[in-house]
Amino acid sequence: MDSNMINTGYTAGTKYENIPNTSAGVSGKTDGCFADMMSEKYHIFPKDMTLTEYKLYFQDKINSLYTHPSQKRLNWFIDITDAAYRRMQNDPAYEQRVLNFLAKAKSTNYGSHVPRFALIHIDDTWEKCYGYTFGTQDDERARRAAQKRRMEAERAKKARRKKLLKEYLQKKAQAKRLQDKLLNQRITNQKLEHVRLLKSWNEDRQRIQASRAYEANLFMLYRRELQIASRPQDYL
Numbered sequence: 001m002d003s004n005m006i007n008t009g010y011t012a013g014t015k016y017e018n019i020p021n022t023s024a025g026v027s028g029k030t031d032g033c034f035a036d037m038m039s040e041k042y043h044i045f046p047k048d049m050t051l052t053e054y055k056l057y058f059q060d061k062i063n064s065l066y067t068h069p070s071q072k073r074l075n076w077f078i079d080i081t082d083a084a085y086r087r088m089q090n091d092p093a094y095e096q097r098v099l100n101f102l103a104k105a106k107s108t109n110y111g112s113h114v115p116r117f118a119l120i121h122i123d124d125t126w127e128k129c130y131g132y133t134f135g136t137q138d139d140e141r142a143r144r145a146a147q148k149r150r151m152e153a154e155r156a157k158k159a160r161r162k163k164l165l166k167e168y169l170q171k172k173a174q175a176k177r178l179q180d181k182l183l184n185q186r187i188t189n190q191k192l193e194h195v196r197l198l199k200s201w202n203e204d205r206q207r208i209q210a211s212r213a214y215e216a217n218l219f220m221l222y223r224r225e226l227q228i229a230s231r232p233q234d235y236l
Helices: 032-042 051-063 081-089 093-106 140-230
Strands: 005-007 075-080 117-122 129-134
Touching: 051 075, 051 081, 051 093, 081 093, 093 117
Parallel strands: 005 129, 075 117
Antiparallel strands: 117 129
16 A cells, blocks of 8 residues: 555645645544544444444544644545445454554655645555645745754854864964973073083083192192202202
8 A cells, every 4th residue: 555655746736725634633532522422322333333423433533643743734635435434344454454554644754845735545445545645835934944954053063163173272272382381491401401511511620720720839849849959058
C-alpha cells in the first residue's frame, strides 16, 4: 500500500482549495464519540451495526489517529467506498490494515515540503487502494522562520568566530608578554654576568698589579742591600 501513495507535484488550483481539513488534527479519542456511545449503551460489535452506524464508528477511529504537526495546514480527503466499509465491517484484519495505513500517512513528517492536498482512496480490495498528494504549500511564515533560523545560525557562527579570534589574540598577546619577560630576564642575567665578570677581571688585575708592585719593592730593597753590602768598609 505504501507504493500506492503518490506525490504528483500538481500545483494547479482545484475546487477543493478552500475546503478545511476534514479528518486531521485530533490526537486521542474525543469525549462522547460515536464508537464509545455505541459500545457503552448498546454493547454491540461493528458487524452488528448498520452501515451508517459503522461509517460513524470508523470515522471516529480516523479522527483519533495522531496527525503530525507538519500537516497542520494539509487538507486531507479520505474517500472510502461503501464496499470498503462493508468489508472492513466484516473483516477486522482488513479494517486494521486500512487504519495502519491511514495512521502512517497522517503521522508522516513532511518537514518544510508540505503538500497542499492529500487524497486517499480506500476500496474493498487492497489492490484498488491508492493515495495522492498535490502540490506544495507556499508557506511564507515557514520561509521567514527558516530564514530567521539561518540568520541566527549565521550570527551565532560569526559570534563564535569572533570569540575564537579574541581568545587567539589574547593567548598570542599573553605568549608575547611571556616571551618578552623571558627575553628581558635573559638580558638582565647577561648584564649581571657581564658585571660580575668585569668585577672579577678588575679584581684580578688589581691583585696582579699589587703583586707586581710588591715584587718591585722587594727587588728594590734587595738591590739596595746589595749596593750597601758592596761599598768599601772605609767609606762607611
